Amino acid sequence: MTVTTDQPEREDQLTRSITGKLLYFYVLGDVLGSGIYVLIGAVAGAVGGAFFVAFAAGVTVATLTGLAYAELVTKYPQAAGAALYVNKAFRNKALTFLITISFLSSSFAASGSLASGFAAYFAEVWELPPALLITLVFLLLLTILNFIGITESVVVNMLMTFVEVAGLIVVMGIGVWFVAEGDADFGVLTEFSGEGSPILAVISGVALAFFAMTGFENAANVAEETINPKKTFPRALVGGMVTAGVIYVLVAIAAALTVPVDQLADSDAALLEVVQAGIIPVEVGVMTILFAIIAMIAITNTTLVSVVTQSRILYGMAREDVVPAAFAKIHPTRRSPVVGLGFSFIVVAGLLLVGTLLNETGAGIDVVERLATVTVVFLLFIYALVIISALKLRGQDEDDETYRASTPLLCVGLVGNVVLLGYVVYDDPASLWWVGGLLAIGVVLYLVESVFGRRDRPPGAERGDPVAGTSAKEH
Amino acid sequence: MHVVIATDGSRQSLAAARHFQSFADPAKVTGVTVVAVIRPLAAVAFADELSPADRRAANAETGSFRDAAKSAVDVIADALKGWGPKVRTKVRSGSPASEIIKEAAQTDAGLVVVSAGNRGLTETVLVGSTAQRVQHYAPCPVLVVRGRARRTR
Numbered sequence: 001m002t003v004t005t006d007q008p009e010r011e012d013q014l015t016r017s018i019t020g021k022l023l024y025f026y027v028l029g030d031v032l033g034s035g036i037y038v039l040i041g042a043v044a045g046a047v048g049g050a051f052f053v054a055f056a057a058g059v060t061v062a063t064l065t066g067l068a069y070a071e072l073v074t075k076y077p078q079a080a081g082a083a084l085y086v087n088k089a090f091r092n093k094a095l096t097f098l099i100t101i102s103f104l105s106s107s108f109a110a111s112g113s114l115a116s117g118f119a120a121y122f123a124e125v126w127e128l129p130p131a132l133l134i135t136l137v138f139l140l141l142l143t144i145l146n147f148i149g150i151t152e153s154v155v156v157n158m159l160m161t162f163v164e165v166a167g168l169i170v171v172m173g174i175g176v177w178f179v180a181e182g183d184a185d186f187g188v189l190t191e192f193s194g195e196g197s198p199i200l201a202v203i204s205g206v207a208l209a210f211f212a213m214t215g216f217e218n219a220a221n222v223a224e225e226t227i228n229p230k231k232t233f234p235r236a237l238v239g240g241m242v243t244a245g246v247i248y249v250l251v252a253i254a255a256a257l258t259v260p261v262d263q264l265a266d267s268d269a270a271l272l273e274v275v276q277a278g279i280i281p282v283e284v285g286v287m288t289i290l291f292a293i294i295a296m297i298a299i300t301n302t303t304l305v306s307v308v309t310q311s312r313i314l315y316g317m318a319r320e321d322v323v324p325a326a327f328a329k330i331h332p333t334r335r336s337p338v339v340g341l342g343f344s345f346i347v348v349a350g351l352l353l354v355g356t357l358l359n360e361t362g363a364g365i366d367v368v369e370r371l372a373t374v375t376v377v378f379l380l381f382i383y384a385l386v387i388i389s390a391l392k393l394r395g396q397d398e399d400d401e402t403y404r405a406s407t408p409l410l411c412v413g414l415v416g417n418v419v420l421l422g423y424v425v426y427d428d429p430a431s432l433w434w435v436g437g438l439l440a441i442g443v444v445l446y447l448v449e450s451v452f453g454r455r456d457r458p459p460g461a462e463r464g465d466p467v468a469g470t471s472a473k474e475h
Numbered sequence: 476m477h478v479v480i481a482t483d484g485s486r487q488s489l490a491a492a493r494h495f496q497s498f499a500d501p502a503k504v505t506g507v508t509v510v511a512v513i514r515p516l517a518a519v520a521f522a523d524e525l526s527p528a529d530r531r532a533a534n535a536e537t538g539s540f541r542d543a544a545k546s547a548v549d550v551i552a553d554a555l556k557g558w559g560p561k562v563r564t565k566v567r568s569g570s571p572a573s574e575i576i577k578e579a580a581q582t583d584a585g586l587v588v589v590s591a592g593n594r595g596l597t598e599t600v601l602v603g604s605t606a607q608r609v610q611h612y613a614p615c616p617v618l619v620v621r622g623r624a625r626r627t628r
Contacts, residue, residue: 017569018515026516078539152516152570224541225515225568311518319531330522333604335483337519 018225020232022154027219027240029161033302035212036168036248037271037295038117040255043212045265047205049191050198052252054205059245061206061420062213064413065383066241067405068390069216070234073223074403075393077233081220082382083316089389099382100317101442106375107310108344110214112351113372114303115139120268121299124292132356136349139307142300143345146307147336160301167294168251170287171274175254178279184257191261203423210420211376212248215302216241218309234403271295311340324449373424374434380421387414476585477506478560481575483590483605484511484523484547491590491620492551501559509551510578511544513568525550541566572608580614588618 018026044051072085082103087096115135122134178184192198219237226233251271255264259273267273275291278284315337318328331338355367387410398404425432480495482488492509513521520540523531525547548564555562567574579587591606610617 015565015567015574017513017567078541146518149514149517152514154516157516222515224539225513225520308516308518315519315522330485330519330524332485332487335485335514335519335522336517337522341518 016225016227018222019227020236022158023219023222023226023232023236024240024243025158025161026222027216027237028243029157029164029301030215030218030305031213031241031244032161032164032168032247033114033215033298033300035209035214036251037121037269037298038113039208039212040252041264041267041270043205043208043252044256044261044270046208047192047201049188049256049261050202051205051209051261052189052249052256054202055209055212055248055252056245057202057416058206058209059213059241059248061413061416062210062216062383063238063241063245064409064416065387066216066237067234068383068387068410068413069220070237071390071403071405072386072393073220073233073237074230074401075397077223077226077229081217082386083313085389085393086385089392097322097442097446098439099385100313100322101439101445102375102378102382104310104313105371105438105442106214106378107306107313108347108351109368109371109375110211111139111303111306111310111344111348112355112368114299114306115348115352116368117269118296118299118303121272121292121295124269124272125289132352135352138300138303139345139348139352142304142307143341145304146311147331147334147338147341149334149336157301160297163294164298164301165247167271167291167298168247170291170294171251171271172247172254174274174277174279175250175257178254178258181279186257188256188261189253200423203420204427207376207380207420207424207427208373209248210380211372213241213244214379215305218305221309221312230401230403234405269295307341307344310344311337314340314343322449323445370434373428374431374438377421377424377431377435378438380417380424384414384417384421387417476504477508477582478504478586478588479508479510479575479579479582479584480551480555480588481571481578481590481605481609482509482511482525482547482551483571484521484525484543485590486524487590487620487622489525489551489554490622491588491618492554494620495588495618496555496558504560506582507555507560507562508565508578508582508584509548509555509562510565510567510575511548512571512574513540513544513566514571515568521547523547571605572612575605575609576613584615586616586618587613588620591619591621 040051043054047054076084076088078084083096083100086092086099090096115138116131118138119131119134122129122138123131192201216237219233219240223229223233226236255271255274258277258279259270263273264270269292272288272291272295275287276284280287314323314327317323318325318340326339327337327343329337329339351368351371355369358367390405391407391410478495478499480488480492482492511521521544523543523546526543526549530546531543544566545564548566552562552564565578567578575587575589578584587609589606589609591604606617606619610619
């Protein structure tokens with residue numbers, strides 16, 4: 001008898017599960033949690049009272065990069081993200097590997113700094129347990145949740161996003177209340193406290209604020225399952241980023257108006273300072289606990305997605321025979337990449353442990369924070385490459401419906417990324433050593449796999465050889 | 476009677492399809508739908524362990540979970556080739572249990588075939604497996620095919 005496969009076009013409409021609205025909330029939740037709760041103090045310290053400008057600029061550059069992502073995703077709606085696009089554009093294995101390793105290490109660093117941020121807010125609720133213990137337990141729980149598959153719940157995802165937005169609305173509400181009472185001094189908003197020129201101060205703030213927008217690229221993970229991606233994806237991605245950007249700028253203005261900048265800069269949990277300033281007539285203790293819980297939920301949401309992304313990247317790399325095949329191992333019943341999840345946990349936990357130990361011994365280097373700033377270099381590099389890939393792939397694989405981002409805007413985004421990259425390296429040349437070190441680890445992994453991974457391949461085959469019987473590269 | 480066979484890309488799901496085929500009467504089965512469910516938000520949206528290695532490598536290159544799911548349903552459809560009833564394949568996305576049940580309802584199925592993993596602690600205590608949820612909520616009888624017991628326990 002015959003085996004028939006239904007027309008894919010008709011089926012796809014029915015069976016993809018991510019709607020535009022869900023994707024919008026996915027992007028929003030992913031972007032919002034990652035930075036504002038953790039980074040706002042650092043940005044304020046770098047720029048001064050006018051630090052909302054840094055947020056506005058960082059958000060703009062990130063959103064322009066988002067346009068390039070949106071265009072590429074509508075052309076290639078698959079889960080691999082930046083590495084896939086760069087591979088399509090340049091067809092260079094080494095470069096693709098570099099992108100993947102960079103992305104992975106920046107994701108590890110982000111998880112580390114998010115976990116520290118979580119601990120800082122946790123301490124506001126219950127001070128007894130040491131921060132290191134909190135971060136480790138937090139990461140372990142998230143890894144277990146991902147193993148079980150709780151993260152798949154779309155409803156939980158939406159709820160977390162609503163809570164995140166609610167927390168930031170509280171901050172904005174305090175700002176509005178403060179202004180309405182007539183206590184606000186708007187002069188703060190034009191103050192620059194960093195030494196040297198205001199422009200350099202803003203750029204250094206932008207580099208940090210930019211980190212607050214990362215996370216949007218994780219949306220490429222679900223592109224393949226988006227209903228009508230060519231239409232909904234650009235709208236949801238850019239819409240989510242613009243919403244997040246507007247919220248960021250308003251929150252930054254509210255924070256600058258209500259709390260002295262140096263107090264923000266010195267705080268581990270800067271947004272709490274706004275709540276603790278006691279501006280609205282609600283008891284400070286209650287608000288503090290409520291807000292700390294909201295902040296923890298926001299950070300949890302982003303960290304969950306970053307853990308998912310790490311194990312997904314490792315899985316993809318193992319399938320492509322770039323890292324040992326064990327990373328592609330799937331738990332027989334839970335269908336989760338058990339080795340990848342465990343490895344991610346060990347790496348991030350290791351980073352946090354070493355960071356704490358170095359701090360205790362007085363070495364004066366906070367490894368996690370250091371990595372978070374260093375990996376901005378990676379991200380800027382990746383984003384610049386993604387924009388170049390988008391431009392380079394123009395004219396290929398296009399049809400009438402393909403979303404086409406405005407070329408001038410992409411060029412502005414590219415310049416923005418390169419300027420930031422230049423500034424970060426110029427401002428902190430030592431970061432290049434860290435970058436080199438991280439890449440060296442990647443190269444070692446690559447070499448280990450090429451020496452020991454041979455037995456996975458058929459005799460005589462080289463790494464990356466197309467396997468007999470396929471012509472997968474060109475369609 | 477229409478039969479829905481679910482696969483999660485595991486070898487056990489192929490064994491389940493074969494088991495069903497081993498005793499069912501092809502004359503009484505009017506049609507078979509092989510369905511795979513992609514979980515977009517999971518760490519690995521779909522893991523295909525059924526296809527031959529070369530096919531899998533091709534899918535790995537594009538990073539497409541949809542392609543992986545399509546190859547997996549094709550493998551099961553191939554196993555049922557020549558058996559008798561007409562075989563359709565379908566890839567859905569969302570939560571596995573609810574999508575399998577929806578598929579069963581839409582095709583007005585008389586039987587759903589799923590494989591059950593070994594019941595570990597996390598499975599029974601924390602969430603319950605896809606097979607268990609399908610058993611609870613399916614609109615028709617469900618055949619849960621259990622793999623052979625593990626050697627050590």
